[in-house]
Amino acid sequence: MEISERVSNIQPSATLALSGKAKAMKAQGIDVLNLSIGQPDFNTPKHIGQAAIKAIESGKVDFYTAAAGIEPLRKAIADKENADHGTNFTADNVVVMNGAKMTLYALGQALFDEGDEVLIPLPYWVTYGEQVKLAGAKPVFVKPAAGRLTVVPEELEAARTPKTKAMILNTPNNPSGAVYTREQLQAIGDWAVEHDIIVIADDIYGKLVYNGTKFVSLLDLSPAIRKQTILVNGMSKTYSMTGWRVGYAIADEQVVKGLKTFLSHAAGNMAAVSQYAALAAVTGDQACVEEMRATYEERINTLYPLLNEIPGFKLDVKPAGAFYAFPDVSEAVKLTGFASTDEFVNALLDEAHVAVVPGAAFGMDDHVRISYATSMDVLKEAVQRIQAFMADHQK
Ligand code: PMP
Numbered sequence: 001m002e003i004s005e006r007v008s009n010i011q012p013s014a015t016l017a018l019s020g021k022a023k024a025m026k027a028q029g030i031d032v033l034n035l036s037i038g039q040p041d042f043n044t045p046k047h048i049g050q051a052a053i054k055a056i057e058s059g060k061v062d063f064y065t066a067a068a069g070i071e072p073l074r075k076a077i078a079d080k081e082n083a084d085h086g087t088n089f090t091a092d093n094v095v096v097m098n099g100a101k102m103t104l105y106a107l108g109q110a111l112f113d114e115g116d117e118v119l120i121p122l123p124y125w126v127t128y129g130e131q132v133k134l135a136g137a138k139p140v141f142v143k144p145a146a147g148r149l150t151v152v153p154e155e156l157e158a159a160r161t162p163k164t165k166a167m168i169l170n171t172p173n174n175p176s177g178a179v180y181t182r183e184q185l186q187a188i189g190d191w192a193v194e195h196d197i198i199v200i201a202d203d204i205y206g207k208l209v210y211n212g213t214k215f216v217s218l219l220d221l222s223p224a225i226r227k228q229t230i231l232v233n234g235m236s237k238t239y240s241m242t243g244w245r246v247g248y249a250i251a252d253e254q255v256v257k258g259l260k261t262f263l264s265h266a267a268g269n270m271a272a273v274s275q276y277a278a279l280a281a282v283t284g285d286q287a288c289v290e291e292m293r294a295t296y297e298e299r300i301n302t303l304y305p306l307l308n309e310i311p312g313f314k315l316d317v318k319p320a321g322a323f324y325a326f327p328d329v330s331e332a333v334k335l336t337g338f339a340s341t342d343e344f345v346n347a348l349l350d351e352a353h354v355a356v357v358p359g360a361a362f363g364m365d366d367h368v369r370i371s372y373a374t375s376m377d378v379l380k381e382a383v384q385r386i387q388a389f390m391a392d393h394q395k
Contacts, residue, residue, distance in 0.1 A: 010130040018345075022355035033382040034374065036355040038174065040240035040323070041373045042295075044277075045288040048239060051280030052273050061272035067263040068256070069096030069248075073275050076282045077248055081233070084206075085219040087226065093250050095259045096278070098270050100204050100234035100247035101127060104168075106266070107200060107230060107249060108135035110258035111166060119159055119167035121151040123326065123362035125174045125202070140164070141363055147316060149176040149326065150184060153191035166198040172205040172215065172321025175362045175369035177300075179209055179321040182216045189218050189225035199229045204247075205322040207238045207289055210297040213320040230255060237322075238289055239281040246270065246278040296323050299372045299379060306383045307370070311335055311390050323373045326359070330366040336393035341365055352389040354382045 018036045026032045055061050068074060074091035082089055097103045108131045112118065116137040120128050122144060129139035142159045144151045156167065169188065171180040180188075192199045201218045209215045218229040234247030249259060263269070304318050307325055312332025319325050329341060338344040345358045345368060359367030372379055 006134060010133055013126050018349075018355060018357050018361075022349065025349070025353070030353055032349070032353045032355060033378050033385065034355045035370045035372070035379075035382055036357045037371045037373050039242040039373060040237060040292065041375070042240040042292055044241050044244065045239065045281075045284075047284050048241065048277050048280045051284070052277040055276035056273060061276060063272070065269040065272050065275060067260050067267075067269050068094070069270060070272070070275050070279070073279045073282070074248075076279055078250070080282050081219070081231065081250060085217055087219055089250055092253070093256060094248055095251070095256055095263070096246060096248045096270055096275060097259075097263065098247070098267060099236060099242075099245045100202065100232050102245075102267070103232050103234070103247040103249050104128070104200070104202070105131050105134065106259050106262055107232070107251075107255075108132055108137065109262050109266070110255060111135075111198065112137035115163060116165040117161060117163040119156055119164060119197070121156075121167075121169065123149065123173070123175050123359065123364045123367070124168070125170060126361050128168050128170075137165070138163075143363075149173070149178040149317070150180055151188075152184070153187050156188065156191060157195075160195060160197070164195070164197060166200055167192065168200045168202060169218070170202040170204075172209060174205065174322050175324050175357070175359070175367075176326040177319025177322050177324045178317065179213050179215060182214075182220070185216055185218055186221055186225075189221050189228065192228045193224045197228070199225075200232060201229050202232045204232065204234050204237050206233065208293055208296060208323060209321040210293075210300055211318075211320065215321065227252075235278050235281050240292060241277065241281065244271075244274040244277050246274050246281075296372065299323075299376055300325070302376060303370075303372055303379050303383070306380070310383065310386055311394070313386075323371055325370045325372065326362075326364075326367050327370070328366050329359075329368050332390065333366075336390065338393075341368065344368075347393075348386065348389055351392075352385040354385050354389075 022034045074094040078089040112135040114136040118132045121142045132139040206215045231250040235241040312335045314328040333344045357369040
């Protein structure tokens with residue numbers, strides 16, 4: 001049977017493919033150190049699971065909920081975002097969905113028409129472009145000047161056409177760990193307002209910033225910029241809840257209506273049990289968030305200098321958020337004589353049993369993404385193995 005052109009035109013997630021290969025090797029008994037992972041390595045905090053169990057036992061999760069999610073959860077999310085950003089959203093501005101991934105997909109379906117263009121800065125999360133294509137729109141990738149991993153309005157403006165409807169901005173960034181400053185965001189926000197470009201703000205790593213870095217959201221800026229922004233967020237990274245699949249959008253009445261109509265046919269509602277777990281996450285003790293954040297901070301502080309000592313690995317700016325480092329490895333590829341970053345990464349996995357993701361998956365061929373959502377011991381051992389691999393191949 002033939003599959004649709006629409007799906008033939010998109011690529012399976014490269015990060016999933018790489019961690020799939022690493023997992024398969026592990027299953028064969030090979031001692032793989034997996035730094036290709038895009039999810040927290042902590043179990044979901046106990047009190048969140050307990051709340052879910054309670055919800056099941058009380059029979060609360062046995063039936064469909066509203067397509068946008070249960071009212072108490074939407075209200076709790078609105079309250080939380082209002083507390084973070086000084087906004088005044090209500091439960092009616094919130095739609096909860098099956099992860100931020102599904103949220104972004106649903107937004108694409110609700111917002112874009114055939115031929116619309118959507119600006120996506122490099123480096124980007126693998127999924128953005130494919131979702132834009134699934135909505136019939138055209139992803140337009142915007143490359144920052146060499147040496148920078150964040151874009152400026154001039155670069156966005158150069159890519160803008162009369163068909164440009166939106167842009168997707170992700171800070172803290174996957175894969176680079178870069179965090180946009182208030183000034184940078186202000187400039188992009190002003191540009192978006194001036195040209196009436198919708199900004200989809202993927203703030204999913206907003207609680208994971210390190211060493212005094214302040215996370216600024218587009219929602220923290222002027223009312224005009226807020227009006228131009230649709231927030232995407234979720235529980236996956238903040239509360240280590242990837243498996244529960246809880247994400248949400250915060251948007252104006254019109255977009256919320258579009259999302260609800262789309263969801264009423266595409267998904268019904270997100271799993272009720274996960275909605276109750278999310279309610280406990282948002283309204284419960286937030287100490288777990290700080291505990292996990294502090295652990296990531298310790299890891300990047302250890303990992304950053306070690307990575308920079310590897311011959312040919314170049315990290316100009318210390319990653320300030322999320323849980324990834326994105327070194328330029330073009331020198332390392334040259335030193336070892338591999339033909340491409342892809343070959344380098346595959347040899348590293350096959351020979352040194354260290355899995356990282358080639359930068360091409362994020363639109364930047366010269367880099368690799370290294371996830372530090374893994375233990376300090378694994379990180380240190382992985383760096384040693386990369387060092388040994390480099391030494392072997394430079395001979
Ligand atoms: N946005 C970014 C930038 C991500 O890295 C991820 C997860 N890898 C998501 C969205 C999706 O997260 P989830 O669907 O688990 O909420």
